[in-house]
Amino acid sequence: xxxxxxxxxxxxxxxxxxxxxxxxxxxxxxxxxxxxxxxxxxxxxxxxxxxxxxxxxxxxxxxxxxxxxxxxxxxxxxxxxxxxxxxxxxxxxxxxxxxxxxxxxxxxxxxxx
Amino acid sequence: xxxxxxxxxxxxxxxxxxxxxxxxxxxxxxxxxxxxxxxxxxxxxxxxxxxxxxxxxxxxxxxxxxxxxxxxxxxxxxxxxxxxxxxxxxxxxxxxxxxxxxxxxxxxxxxxxxxxxxxxxxxxxxxxxxxxxxxxxxxxxxxxxxxxxxxxxxxxxxxxxxxxxxxxxxxxxxxxxxxxxxxxxxxxxxxxxxxxxxxxxxxxxxxxxxxxxxxxxxxxxxxxxxxxxxxxxxxxxxxxxxxxxxxxxxxxxx
Numbered sequence: 001x002x003x004x005x006x007x008x009x010x011x012x013x014x015x016x017x018x019x020x021x022x023x024x025x026x027x028x029x030x031x032x033x034x035x036x037x038x039x040x041x042x043x044x045x046x047x048x049x050x051x052x053x054x055x056x057x058x059x060x061x062x063x064x065x066x067x068x069x070x071x072x073x074x075x076x077x078x079x080x081x082x083x084x085x086x087x088x089x090x091x092x093x094x095x096x097x098x099x100x101x102x103x104x105x106x107x108x109x110x111x112x113x
Numbered sequence: 114x115x116x117x118x119x120x121x122x123x124x125x126x127x128x129x130x131x132x133x134x135x136x137x138x139x140x141x142x143x144x145x146x147x148x149x150x151x152x153x154x155x156x157x158x159x160x161x162x163x164x165x166x167x168x169x170x171x172x173x174x175x176x177x178x179x180x181x182x183x184x185x186x187x188x189x190x191x192x193x194x195x196x197x198x199x200x201x202x203x204x205x206x207x208x209x210x211x212x213x214x215x216x217x218x219x220x221x222x223x224x225x226x227x228x229x230x231x232x233x234x235x236x237x238x239x240x241x242x243x244x245x246x247x248x249x250x251x252x253x254x255x256x257x258x259x260x261x262x263x264x265x266x267x268x269x270x271x272x273x274x275x276x277x278x279x280x281x282x283x284x285x286x287x288x289x290x291x292x293x294x295x296x297x298x299x300x301x302x303x304x305x306x307x308x309x310x311x312x313x314x315x316x317x318x319x320x321x322x323x324x325x326x327x328x329x330x331x332x333x334x335x336x337x338x339x340x341x342x343x344x345x346x347x348x349x350x351x352x353x354x355x356x357x358x359x360x361x362x363x364x365x366x367x
Contacts, residue, residue: 002237002268009154017150027145031154038270038297074332085296085330095329099300105154105271113145 003040006105007047011055014110018056021112026057028111034102036069036085060111069102158272161240165247165275173255173365175357178238178274180298181282182291183264186308186341188216190282191259193341195223197351202358203256207246209238209263216261226250237268240275255362257354266295277357278303285309285316289323296330304335306350311340 014026029048033039041064048062069082073089074096080089082102088095153159169176181187188208195204206227208216217229228246230238243260252258260276262269269279281302283291286309292299299305305327307320324336337353339346 002271005235005237005239005268006154006271009157012157013150013152013154017148021148028147036297038267085300086293086326088329096332098332107150107152107154109147109149109151111145111147 003043003047004051006039007044007051010048010107011051011057013107014060015056017110018112023112024056025113026060026110027113028061028063028109029057029107030063030065030109032065032067032104032106032108034067034069034104035083036099036102037105039105041066065108067102067104069099071097071099071101073097155271155273158240161244162273162275165240165244167275168247169252169258169275169277169361171365172252173362174252174258175256175354175361176258176260176274176276177354177357178260178262178269178276178279179282180262180266180269180279180302181264181284182266182287185264185282185284185287187261187264187282188219189341190306190308190339191261192219192223193344193347194259194351194354195220195225197347198257198354200224202355202362203252203254205250205252205256205258207238207243207250207258207260209242209261211235211263232263236263236265237272238262238274239272243274255358255365257358266291266298270295270297270301277361280304280306282306282308283323285313285318285320289319290326292323292326292330299327299334300331302331302334304337304353307336307338309340309342310338310345311343 010029014029018026033041045062052058052060070079071082073080073092075094076089076091079100080091089097179187191206198204204225206220206225208220208227208229209232210216211232214229217227220227228249230242230246260274279302281298283305285307307323327334327336337346337349339350
């Protein structure tokens with residue numbers, strides 16, 4: 001379950017930002033997770049709650065914005081929306097797809113006090 | 114506590130317009146403020162990986178990250194690979210497992226230096242673990258660095274170690290539909306080795322179908338059929354590695 005490592009990465013980033021700004025607490029964290037990124041959202045929430053205990057972000061709310069998957073279809077020469085990496089092109093049914101969106105794993109914002 | 118916003122538009126009125134998405138985020142409460150972070154979650158790993166990549170480029174090291182499920186025959190393949198390479202260039206191995214140093218011992222028996230990383234509960238290697246392991250290997254003369262990741266088709270997909278290529282190993286005793294069940298690791302790999310092909314006559318395994326599935330998630334993936342037992346396909350694999358080493362050493366001389 002690499003969501004534990006990812007949650008630790010999130011905590012490291014937000015702790016560093018809070019420290020740099022001189023804030024005592026992180027009360028909210030906003031993530032952007034693409035649907036093709038291989039992250040289980042529920043596992044991410046579970047791991048986040050586990051890793052923030054006893055930290056500057058203890059009890060922080062977690063908002064996750066799931067961005068849709070998209071890919072460039074070589075056959076259609078067009079960008080198409082896909083839900084999963086193993087999905088075919090919704091236009092031509094082919095598999096010549098290169099994901100170009102929905103692979104993000106980012107910390108967007110935090111709320112601090 | 115108030116302070117100057119760090120890397121932010123900060124303060125009242127700060128809220129980015131999200132195209133087409135209604136903003137359901139709570140308005141900051143009294144005494145709190147929102148800071149824009151906009152950093153990759155894996156930023157720390159990625160910077161370690163970039164450092165590894167840069168160091169290996171300077172040394173002329175061709176680093177390969179081998180990923181697979183447990184039991185695909187990775188270590189057996191590495192032992193046979195090292196034996197056939199015959200030390201015409203330096204070969205070193207980093208072994209990742211949750212527990213034990215059994216794999217590193219099997220590699221050392223070939224004469225190649227090997228470092229074992231035990232990840233404990235961890236399900237993958239990360240770039241800083243590999244960086245630390247490299248400190249006990251002499252890579253100054255360039256050559257081949259084989260990194261055997263923890264047996265797992267999920268987590269290692271997301272962690273760049275600084276390698277030139279991820280190579281995914283799938284044995285014919287597994288399901289041929291593994292590439293579409295675990296698409297991220299096949300999408301992240303440049304080469305798929307289908308191992309234990311000497312067993313194909315005894316199995317119901319559609320090798321062509323398996324390759325079709327792999328190409329669905331990665332249209333440009335290369336594939337080779339190999340057997341550590343019969344030796345089938347190993348020449349091609351060895352040649353692929355040798356070309357990589359040659360290119361890495363050439364790059365370091367420039």
